[in-house]
Amino acid sequence: METLRERKKRRTRESLLRAALELFTTQGYERTTVDEIAAACEVSQRTFFRYFAGKEDAAFAVQEMTEALFLAALRARPAHEAPMEALRQAVLEGWDTLRETVESAVPMELYLRMYRTIESTPALLAAHLRRSTAVEETLARLLAEREGVDVDTDPRPRLVVAVFGGVIRVTERQWCTGRDFSLEAVRSLTASYLDQVTSALRGNWRTG
Amino acid sequence: METLRERKKRRTRESLLRAALELFTTQGYERTTVDEIAAACEVSQRTFFRYFAGKEDAAFAVQEMTEALFLAALRARPAHEAPMEALRQAVLEGWDTLRETVESAVPMELYLRMYRTIESTPALLAAHLRRSTAVEETLARLLAEREGVDVDTDPRPRLVVAVFGGVIRVTERQWCTGRDFSLEAVRSLTASYLDQVTSALRGNWRTG
C-alpha cells in the first residue's frame, strides 16, 4: 500500500520528468533552464535537484528504463546461443517490448521525441555515448560469464560488444535522421544493419 | 617571419595549454578551475576564454592534433587497399609518427598522462566519445569516396568505421587501465585487437 507521502513524491517526480522532456523537446535542451522546469511544476529549483542529480539526469530517466529492459532480455537468452546472436535477439526483443515500459512513465511519443533531441544535442549525445559504454561494460561481463571466459584476460567479450555497440549507434543515427520515426522502423533497421556488418567487413565493396 | 604579436600569442596559448594539462592531470579536471589555470599563467580568466572555447577545449587541444594526423595518414593510403586494411594501416602509422607532432605542443609524457585523465574522468570521456563520432563521420565519408559508394544510401562505410571505432575504444581502455603505458604498448595492442575481432565475431568461443 502506497502512503500519501510516497504518492505525492511519485507525482512530483513524474510531473518534473514530463515537464522537463516536454520543454527539452520543444524549445531545446540548452535553452531550457532548471528554473523553468521547476516553475512549470510549481516547485522550487532546489526541489528539482532533490529528484534528479541534474538537468542531464532528467533527460535520460526514461532511457535508463529501456537499458534495464535490454539487459534483462539478454540475461534471459538461452545459453547455447552464440554471443552475437544473443545480443541480436535481445535488442530486437527489447524494441518489441519497449512500449509498455516507456508508457508507465511518459507517453511513447514524448520518449521518441526525446530520443531525437538527445541525438541532435551535442551535450546530450556525449552523455548518451558515455552511458552506452557503461552498458557495454555490463554486457561484456555478462557475455564473458555466459561463455566461461575471463573478461580481464580475454579481449573477445569486449570486442564483440564494441562491434555490436557500434552497429547500434549507426542504427540510432540513421533512425533519428531518417523519415520513418516509428518503433517498427528502428526494429527493422537494427536487424538489417546487424545482418550487413559481417559482409561489410570483408574485402572490397566494388567487387561485391 | 613571425611577428612579435604572433609570438606573444603563441606563447600565451602554449603556456595556458601546458598549465591546464598539468593541473588537470595532477589535481583532476573537475577540481581545477579556469581561474587557477589563468592565474598560473598570470593572465585574466577572460583571456583564457579567448584562446579556448572552454575548459574542455583545452583538455582536447592535443588530441585534436593527433586526430588530424590519423586522418592525413588514411588519406595517404593507396586506393587498392580494402577499407578495413586502410584504416588499420593508418592508425598504426599514426601511432608511429605521433611523437614529433605531440612534442611540438607539449611533452610526450604530459600527453600520455592527459590521455589517462580523459579516460578516467566521466565528463571528459563523454566528450572524447562525442569527438570520436565526429571523426568517424569523416572517416565514413572518406571510405565511401574511396570505394565510390554513396554514404547516405549504403550503410557499409559507416558500419565498417563503427566496428573499427569500437575496437579502437576497447584498445584505448585496455591501454589506459593496463600497466605498460608506452606508445609501443598501444601500438601492439591496436594491431592485436584488430586481428582478433573477426574471429571473435564468429561462433562459439568455447569450441575455439
Place this chain on the structure above:
DNA sequence: GAGCCTAGTGACAGCCACTGACAGTTGACA
C-alpha cells in the same frame, strides 16, 4: 485525538563555467 518525529520543501547564499560590454594598453605600420 494530542503531540512528537522526520521526510520533504522553500528560501537564500554561494561556487564555478561562461558571456557580453567597455575601456585601457601595446604592437604594427605608415
Place this chain on the structure above:
DNA sequence: TGTCAACTGTCAGTGGCTGTCACTAGGCTC
C-alpha cells in the same frame, strides 16, 4: 611619431549546481 587595430583586463550578469537552515505537514506513538 601618431594612428589604428589587436589584444587584454575589469566588471557585471546568467545558469547549473550545492550547502544550510528553518518550516510545514504526513505518519506514528501513546
